[in-house]
Amino acid sequence: MKSLSALCSAVLLSLSLAASADPIIIKFSHVVAPDTPKGRAAEKFKQLAEEKTHGRVKVEVYPNSQLYKDREELEALQLGSVQMLAPSLSKFGPMGAREFEVFDLPYIFPNSTVLHRVMDGVVGNKLFAKLDSKGVTGLAFWDNGFKQMSSNRPMHTMADFKGLKMRIQSSKVLDAEMKAFGAVPQVMAFSEVYSALQQGVVDGTENPVSNFYTQKMNEVQKNMTISNHGYLGYAVVTNKQFWDGLPADIRSELTAAMKEATEFERDIAQKDNDDALEKVRAAKTTEIYVLPDSEREAWRKALLPVHAQFADVIGKDLIQDVYDVAA
Numbered sequence: 001m002k003s004l005s006a007l008c009s010a011v012l013l014s015l016s017l018a019a020s021a022d023p024i025i026i027k028f029s030h031v032v033a034p035d036t037p038k039g040r041a042a043e044k045f046k047q048l049a050e051e052k053t054h055g056r057v058k059v060e061v062y063p064n065s066q067l068y069k070d071r072e073e074l075e076a077l078q079l080g081s082v083q084m085l086a087p088s089l090s091k092f093g094p095m096g097a098r099e100f101e102v103f104d105l106p107y108i109f110p111n112s113t114v115l116h117r118v119m120d121g122v123v124g125n126k127l128f129a130k131l132d133s134k135g136v137t138g139l140a141f142w143d144n145g146f147k148q149m150s151s152n153r154p155m156h157t158m159a160d161f162k163g164l165k166m167r168i169q170s171s172k173v174l175d176a177e178m179k180a181f182g183a184v185p186q187v188m189a190f191s192e193v194y195s196a197l198q199q200g201v202v203d204g205t206e207n208p209v210s211n212f213y214t215q216k217m218n219e220v221q222k223n224m225t226i227s228n229h230g231y232l233g234y235a236v237v238t239n240k241q242f243w244d245g246l247p248a249d250i251r252s253e254l255t256a257a258m259k260e261a262t263e264f265e266r267d268i269a270q271k272d273n274d275d276a277l278e279k280v281r282a283a284k285t286t287e288i289y290v291l292p293d294s295e296r297e298a299w300r301k302a303l304l305p306v307h308a309q310f311a312d313v314i315g316k317d318l319i320q321d322v323y324d325v326a327a
């Protein structure tokens with residue numbers, strides 16, 4: 001009898017040891033191709049996180065909307081069905097964090113130095129604080145880059161956009177931006193853009209070139225204007241309950257892994273976009289027009305009123321914080 005109970009205890013002990021040895025799984029879902037700045041950095045984070053935790057954490061990266069599309073992925077994070085995402089900053093509005101759309105304001109960042117100061121300073125902190133009450137914790141800001149316009153007609157002046165159906169992300173600022181161009185904005189999940197362009201459901205879109213090229217949009221867009229009129233970047237976010245519930249040592253290793261992955265991401269983003277532009281050129285599918293300064297200035301003037309239009313939604317102070325960094 002005694003030996004039977006000793007055997008049971010031994011079995012229970014080994015079962016509990018096996019259970020405690022099970023790795024913590026982080027499902028990291030995103031909507032872009034693996035060979036984009038975000039896709040590559042997600043893989044980098046996986047590698048660093050698994051190394052630093054000696055396998056106690058396993059990161060599963062799901063690219064290209066394999067698990068969830070834009071809107072669904074944030075809901076899935078809040079429900080705990082995935083543990084990590086890096087949605088673009090333009091996609092937080094529908095969850096009640098319209099302040100993130102400060103990053104969508106046309107021509108608000110004169111260069112990437114200002115942009116990074118904004119992300120890493122007061123504005124970034126204020127934005128992450130907004131996520132707390134939604135059960136989401138912000139971990140880092142990642143770059144993609146400045147956006148370019150594409151469609152099947154040359155786009156030099158604002159008038160060239162008149163009546164074009166333009167796909168946008170789910171941001172009210174982007175909606176106003178397209179309307180300021182005289183275009184007709186249409187919100188659509190990223191995973192649906194290629195076929196919508198192909199079938200003529202929409203005429204054009206805006207994105208950094210790395211997204212444009214890796215989704216093969218050049219096959220269905222004859223014209224691109226290098227306008228750098230707005231920015232597209234990401235907030236890497238996690239489920240708050242999951243993050244707070246991690247053992248402290250694991251959390252600190254993951255924080256270190258995220259810091260390194262973020263440095264890596266910001267290092268490669270511009271080059272990935274430059275390389276993608278060269279590939280679009282080489283493909284000869286899309287005529288590329290670089291907006292000269294004089295035309296760029298006309299676009300800027302016409303789009304600037306969007307800042308004032310959104311002062312109440314985004315917050316005057318937050319917009320002023322950005323202007324202060326840029327000054």
Ligand code: LMR
Nearest residue numbers: 031032088169190207211
């Ligand atoms: C888009 O929907 O255009 C982008 O946000 C996709 C992405 O995540 O870069």
